[in-house]
Amino acid sequence: MTTKYVLRFVALGYLAALLVVPVGLVVQRALADGPGDFLAAITTPEAMHALWLTVLIALIAVPANTVFGVLCALAIVRRRFPGHGLVNSIVDLPLALSPVVVGLALVLVYGRNGWWGSWLIDNGFQVIFALPGMVLATIFVSLPFVVREVVPVLREIGDEQEEASATLGASSWQTFWRVTLPAIRWGVAYGVVLTTARALGEFGAVSVVSGRIAGRTETMTLHVEERFQSFDLTGAYASSVVLALLAVATLLAMTLLRREDGS
Amino acid sequence: MAIEARNVSKCFGDFTALDDVSVEVESGSLTALLGPSGSGKSTLLRVIAGLEQPDAGEVFISGEEATGVSPQKRGVGFVFQHYAAFKHMTVWDNVAFGLSIRKRPKHEIEDRVGELLDLVQLNGLAKRYPAQLSGGQRQRMALARALAVEPKVLLLDEPFGALDARVRKELRAWLRRLHDEVHVTTIFVTHDQEEAMEIADQIVLMNEGRVEQVGGARDLYERPANKFVMTFIGPVSSFGEELVRPHDIEVRREPNGAAERATVERVVHLGFEVRADLALEDGREVWVQMTKAEADELDLEQGAQVFVATKE
Amino acid sequence: MSSVAQPVVKPLRRRRNPASLSLGVTSGYLSLIVLIPLAALVLRSTEGGARAFWNAVTEPQAVAALKITFLISLIVVIVNAVAGTVIAWVLVRDSFRGKSIVNALIDLPFALPTIVAGLTLLALYGPKSPIGVNVAYTTSALVLALLFVTLPFVVRTVQPVLLELDRDMEEAAQSLGATPLQTFRRVVFPNLFPAILSGTALGFARSLGEFGSVVLISGNQPFKTEVASVYIFGQIESDNVTGAAAVSVVLLVASLAVLLAIGGVRRWATRHDN
Numbered sequence: 001m002t003t004k005y006v007l008r009f010v011a012l013g014y015l016a017a018l019l020v021v022p023v024g025l026v027v028q029r030a031l032a033d034g035p036g037d038f039l040a041a042i043t044t045p046e047a048m049h050a051l052w053l054t055v056l057i058a059l060i061a062v063p064a065n066t067v068f069g070v071l072c073a074l075a076i077v078r079r080r081f082p083g084h085g086l087v088n089s090i091v092d093l094p095l096a097l098s099p100v101v102v103g104l105a106l107v108l109v110y111g112r113n114g115w116w117g118s119w120l121i122d123n124g125f126q127v128i129f130a131l132p133g134m135v136l137a138t139i140f141v142s143l144p145f146v147v148r149e150v151v152p153v154l155r156e157i158g159d160e161q162e163e164a165s166a167t168l169g170a171s172s173w174q175t176f177w178r179v180t181l182p183a184i185r186w187g188v189a190y191g192v193v194l195t196t197a198r199a200l201g202e203f204g205a206v207s208v209v210s211g212r213i214a215g216r217t218e219t220m221t222l223h224v225e226e227r228f229q230s231f232d233l234t235g236a237y238a239s240s241v242v243l244a245l246l247a248v249a250t251l252l253a254m255t256l257l258r259r260e261d262g263s
Numbered sequence: 264m265a266i267e268a269r270n271v272s273k274c275f276g277d278f279t280a281l282d283d284v285s286v287e288v289e290s291g292s293l294t295a296l297l298g299p300s301g302s303g304k305s306t307l308l309r310v311i312a313g314l315e316q317p318d319a320g321e322v323f324i325s326g327e328e329a330t331g332v333s334p335q336k337r338g339v340g341f342v343f344q345h346y347a348a349f350k351h352m353t354v355w356d357n358v359a360f361g362l363s364i365r366k367r368p369k370h371e372i373e374d375r376v377g378e379l380l381d382l383v384q385l386n387g388l389a390k391r392y393p394a395q396l397s398g399g400q401r402q403r404m405a406l407a408r409a410l411a412v413e414p415k416v417l418l419l420d421e422p423f424g425a426l427d428a429r430v431r432k433e434l435r436a437w438l439r440r441l442h443d444e445v446h447v448t449t450i451f452v453t454h455d456q457e458e459a460m461e462i463a464d465q466i467v468l469m470n471e472g473r474v475e476q477v478g479g480a481r482d483l484y485e486r487p488a489n490k491f492v493m494t495f496i497g498p499v500s501s502f503g504e505e506l507v508r509p510h511d512i513e514v515r516r517e518p519n520g521a522a523e524r525a526t527v528e529r530v531v532h533l534g535f536e537v538r539a540d541l542a543l544e545d546g547r548e549v550w551v552q553m554t555k556a557e558a559d560e561l562d563l564e565q566g567a568q569v570f571v572a573t574k575e
Numbered sequence: 576m577s578s579v580a581q582p583v584v585k586p587l588r589r590r591r592n593p594a595s596l597s598l599g600v601t602s603g604y605l606s607l608i609v610l611i612p613l614a615a616l617v618l619r620s621t622e623g624g625a626r627a628f629w630n631a632v633t634e635p636q637a638v639a640a641l642k643i644t645f646l647i648s649l650i651v652v653i654v655n656a657v658a659g660t661v662i663a664w665v666l667v668r669d670s671f672r673g674k675s676i677v678n679a680l681i682d683l684p685f686a687l688p689t690i691v692a693g694l695t696l697l698a699l700y701g702p703k704s705p706i707g708v709n710v711a712y713t714t715s716a717l718v719l720a721l722l723f724v725t726l727p728f729v730v731r732t733v734q735p736v737l738l739e740l741d742r743d744m745e746e747a748a749q750s751l752g753a754t755p756l757q758t759f760r761r762v763v764f765p766n767l768f769p770a771i772l773s774g775t776a777l778g779f780a781r782s783l784g785e786f787g788s789v790v791l792i793s794g795n796q797p798f799k800t801e802v803a804s805v806y807i808f809g810q811i812e813s814d815n816v817t818g819a820a821a822v823s824v825v826l827l828v829a830s831l832a833v834l835l836a837i838g839g840v841r842r843w844a845t846r847h848d849n
Contacts, residue, residue, distance in 0.1 A: 003755070004669060011665040012677070014658050018723055019683055022695035025705065029698060068604045071597035079598055089834055090605055093613075095777070096830035098784025100804040101823040104811055105612035108619050108820070115615055140608055160347035163314050164405075166334040167341035168361035169412060178360075182351040194685070201688030204786035204804065208811060221688045221787070228694065228791060237698075240691040247686035254686075255679045 023244060030237035041238035049216075050223035051242070057131070057219065058199040061138040065195050069146025070181075070188060076147075077154040088151075094143045102140050103208025106133060129211035134219070137205035142198040146191030153187035154180075190257045197250040201243065265290035265448040266311060266416055271320030273306055280306040281317070282472040288416075288450060288465070290325075293442045295459035296452045298469035299495070304452045305420055307469070311450070312339050312418050325415055340409030340447075344421040346401040348393035354380070354404050355389040361412035379407040382441070399430040406438075410445065419451035423458070435462055456496055460484070468492055502549050502573060509538070509552035513574045516561060522570035525549070530563055539563060541571060613827065620820035631821035639798040640806035641825065647714060647802070648782035651721040652775045658722075659729025660771055666730070667737040684726050689787025692723050697792045712794030717802065720788040725778035732774035736767055769844030773837045780833040784826055 031038055041047065072091060076084050094102070110127035111117045120127055127133045161183065165175040181188075203221040210217040218226060220243055227235035266288040273281040281303045288294045296304035309315040311322055313334035321330045329337050349357050356363075358379055362372045380386045383403040393401055402422055409417060422438070423431040439462040442449055453459050459466050460480035468475045468483060476488040480496075487493035493506055500509040515522065525541040528548070537558035540550050549571065553561075561569070621628050631637065666678055684692065696719050698704075701711040710716045740763065748758045786804040793800040801809075803826055810819035 007661055008665050008669055008671065011658075011662045015662065015677065015680065018719075018726065019680060022699040022723075023683070023687070025698045026691075026695045068600065072601040072604075075597040075601045081598060087601065087605065089838070090609060092834055093609060093830065096780035096784070096834055098786060098804045098807070098823075098826050098830075100786050100807050100811075101616070101784065101826055102612075104807065104816075104819055104823055105616040107811070108615040108816070109612050113816075115611075136608065140612070143608065157350075160343050160345060161349055163334070164341065164343060164347035164349075164408075165360070166314070167312060167337075167339055168364060168408065169335050170360075170364045171335060174364055178364075179349060183349075185351075197686045201686070201691075203688055203690045204808075207786075208808065221690045224688075224690050224694065225791070236694060240694050243688050243691050247683060247688075247691075250686040251679045251682055254682060255675070 026237050026240055027244065030234065030241045033234060037234055038238050038241070041232075041235045042242055044235070046218065046226075047223060047235070047239060050218045050220045050239070053131075053134075053218065054200055054220040057135050057138050058196055060135050061142060061199045062192060062195050064139055065142055066146050066188065066192055068143070069191055069195075070150055070184070072147045073150035073154055073184075074180075077151055078159075091144050091147050094141050099137075099141055099202065099204025100208055103137055103205040106136055106140070106205070106209050110136070128209050129213070129217060131217070133209040134206045134217065137209050138199045138202050141202055141205055142195045145194040145198065146188060149187045149191035149194070150184050153184045157183050186257060186260055189260075190254065193250060193253045193257065197247065200246055265292075265325060266450065267323040268307065268311060269321045269323070271307065271310055271317045271322070273303075273310060273315060273317050279472050281310070284320070284469075284472070284474055286467055286474060286477070288448060290448050291446050292464045293439065293449045293451075293462060294465045294467060295463035296450060296467050296469060297454070297456060297459040297495075298475075299454060301471065302469040303472040304454075304467075304469050308418050308420055308450060308452050311416075312341050313337050314341070338412075338415040340412070340414035340417045342402070342405045342409050342417070342419040342422050344424045346393070346398075346405045346425075348401055348405065350393055353390050353392055354385060354396070357393070357404055358407045358411050360408060365412065375411060376407075379411055382410075382444075383407045397430075398426045399434055402426065402434065406441070410447070414447065417447045417449040419449070421452050421454070424453075431458075438462060460496070468495060470495075498552065500550050500552075502571075505573075507573055509550055511574050512549065512551045513572050514539070514541075514551055514553065514557075514561060514563070515570045518570050519572065522572040525569055525571050527563060527565055527567045527569060530558070530565060532558075537563065541569065543571075616820055616823055616827070619816065620824045623817055627817060628821050628824075631818040632825060634818065636797050636801070637803075637806060637818065637822050640801050640803045641822070643714070643717070643799075643801065644783055644803040647717050647721060648779050651718055651725060651782050652779045654718075654722060655725055655729045655778050656771055656775045659726070659774060660733055660767065663730045663733035663737055667734060681727050681730050684724050689724060689785070690791070693720055693788040693791040696720055696723060696788070701792065711792055712796065712800060714793075714800055716792040716794075717789055717800060720792055721782045721785055724785055724788050725781050728778035728781065729771060729774035732770045732777070733767055736770040740766060769840055773840045773844075776833050776837045776840065780830050783829055783833075 042051075072087070075081070076088055107114060107128055109115045109117065110120060110133060112121065112128070114128075117128065125132075127136070161179050162175050165179045170178065201221060202219070203225075206219055207222060207225075210219070210222065212218055212222050212226065220239055224236050224239045224243070227233075227239065266286075268284060268286045271281050271284045272279075284303065284307060286307070296307060298304045306315060310317050311324075313329065313332060317330070321328060323329060324337055324339070334341075349360065352360070355376060359372050359376045362375060367375075376389075377386075380389055383406055385400060385403055385407065388396065388400065393404065396404065406422075419438075423434050426434065435458050438451075451463075460483075464479070465477065466480060466483055467477050470491050476483055476492045478486075483492055483496045487496065490506060493499055498509050499506045500512065501507075502512060513522075518524075523543055525543045527539055528542050529540040531538045532555070535555055537553050537555055538550060539553075539558075540548060542548055551571070563569075620631075662681070666674065666681075696716070697711060699706070700708050700716070700719060702709055710719065744762050745758050748762045749755075753761065784804055785802070786808070789795075789802055790805060793802070793805075795801050795805045797806075803822060807819045807822050807826075810816070810822070
């Protein structure tokens with residue numbers, strides 16, 4: 001019997017010391033000087049721009065990865081082409097790769113001396129140190145989630161509903177919209193939530209490709225770092241709280257979707 | 264001729280599922296594709312439906328070549344063993360699916376779906392979801408769904424395989440009645456010989472990718488083409504070098520010409536039917552089947568000495 | 576008399592449909608976003624030949640960074656294996672008020688940006704710590720940060736296995752006289768082991784490349800608390816792109832190796848399944 005309580009104590013204590021207390025402390029410190037200072041810190045022009053930029057990047061990266069994710073899952077599960085195992089591994093790669101390495105790889109293609117970089121810049125298309133680069137970096141790191149959530153769902157529901165739909169006269173597109181997509185919708189939703197969280201929280205890769213120009217190419221996460229380096233702890237904590245709130249919203253969405261999926 | 268498969272062959276890797284199979288199905292009939300696992304019967308059904316492409320051979324539906332035609336355009340209704348219900352749609356929407364794909368006017372869909380739900384006796388359950396139905400109800404829904412678009416031919420792949428024994432028997436008789444009412448050419452796949460014999464007009468018995476025999480239940484039972492057919496359809500008993508029907512073995516108390524001597528080892532009374540295991544003089548065993556009346560007349564019991572011969 | 580030649584079967588017309596579209600889009604997208612940049616990375620790192628690559632990778636500072644990274648990741652991973660299993664066990668087998676909140680919290684490191692994670696740890700365990708614990712700019716800070724970000728991995732791989740585990744096996748063991756510890760060691764643990772292994776492998780891969788959470792708290796001192804990703808970042812800033820690319824390739828190969836290992840573990844784990 002006592003093992004139960006020891007284990008519980010160890011587990012909860014570990015989580016408290018590592019997760020809960022540190023995050024709680026930052027929230028407390030951000031609001032310590034009163035809500036006024038907090039609001040001021042998150043409404044500076046740089047902070048507002050950072051928020052807007054972060055959301056904009058997510059609004060591009062998440063739908064792109066969602067469409068890709070569904071199509072890729074379909075290709076892996078339904079088409080069974082040779083090398084589908086390889087595709088599966090490539091899709092998993094961003095999960096294991098350092099974000100700094102991702103940023104560097106993008107610079108080597110799109111930067112000043114990159115493969116296509118000089119051609120693009122000459123034609124007025126700035127990728128690195130500009131929005132396109134940051135979008136690409138965010139897409140790269142948040143690529144796997146929709147695929148990984150949809151693949152097992154597709155496997156589980158099997159071919160039969162789609163075959164039935166075909167025998168009833170539905171074209172491939174009709175089958176996709178009316179049978180396949182509704183059947184995988186919770187997997188897609190969960191994947192979208194994970195993708196969004198990853199996109200909003202990206203730091204390392206955008207750090208490399210953005211140049212971190214405050215008010216121009218700073219996302220929320222970069223802004224937090226910038227405030228810290230400028231010894232503005234309140235500012236750093238305030239933006240952190242905003243990000244933490246987004247994280248909590250993500251956790252809520254994940255929990256709700258898990259329940260929905262289970263029912 | 265409603266359906267014709269000509270010289271159809273299909274391999275999956277090393278495995279030959281169908282080997283030069285030719286089958287004809289008459290319009291309006293109820294045909295069973297019967298056989299053990301791996302006999303190719305489901306593959307043949309799926310080739311007819313267009314869900315598999317044959318490596319060689321052709322399929323004709325209502326006289327027109329259908330071999331290269333997609334399943335969407337063949338006009339076949341298909342019912343799957345595990346129902347393939349659209350889980351996220353209500354029973355009503357499931358049945359209406361084919362009609363709404365064809366963009367039929369709303370009132371037509373309403374009439375037709377209502378009619379079909381009556382036909383399959385699911386009228387109270389239109390707003391339910393498949394998960395809320397029993398297996399038998401789901402399969403009836405699947406049938407209604409397939410019939411909604413008035414297919415030229417109805418194909419059922421082990422339709423009762425996932426149901427328990429009692430429901431299976433009920434639905435099998437129900438299917439026969441439905442067929443008599445609706446008269447759509449129907450082919451169903453089964454491994455259950457009793458099911459095929461009970462309801463099919465014509466049985467196509469398959470084994471290892473080939474057709475062994477085609478005929479009515481009686482033909483296959485009384486005039487089996489080969490040993491496989493005889494063993495698969497109906498009980499067999501080996502007597503001497505031959506295979507015989509156990510009720511074609513005559514048992515007497517007195518010797519009668521070529522009859523062999525045997526001792527009764529075991530007698531089992533199964534109501535109307537009596538089975539007995541007999542041991543011949545040379546140690547070989549044979550089992551026989553007779554009516555209760557015959558057994559009583561012979562006073563059959565363990566240890567009794569009898570004489571056996573095949574009936575003429 | 577049947578005809579001599581077998582008629583050729585007409586192939587189904589492959590119109591543009593989701594399945595064929597998916598293949599094209601998938602390869603195109605993956606190539607553009609992932610494969611081409613990684614190819615550029617590998618090629619750039621070997622641009623000066625094998626000698627230049629080797630020199631870059633054996634630079635003392637690079638070697639130190641890689642050593643620190645691998646060593647700390649290993650420590651972190653071992654702690655995670657134990658802590659993660661304990662937490663998963665408590666979440667599955669125990670019940671208490673607020674358990675579902677705790678369960679949701681496990682995913683916090685997935686949802687929280689790494690830079691914020693680093694900041695929160697710095698607040699509690701740094702110079703301004705309210706409890707007087709200051710490990711900033713030490714390797715302990717590295718361990719802390721990496722434990723934070725890799726927390727969910729083992730928990731989330733072990734949980735489903737524990738949930739699915741047939742209690743019958745444990746009950747059978749107990750009816751045969753096994754103590755709870757013996758039951759755990761000989762019946763439960765072998766079934767959990769592959770999940771623990773793949774969870775730790777994922778956590779390991781993640782630690783190797785971690786950047787955001789360590790960059791504030793570790794002080795990034797070369798040879799002391801500088802991890803590989805920070806070193807690479809530094810090299811990019813100093814325009815030593817070859818050096819950065821070379822060490823990046825080392826990390827890339829390590830990540831690939833870990834992914835392959837996880838795949839192998841998965842296949843090995845399911846060898847008893849039908």
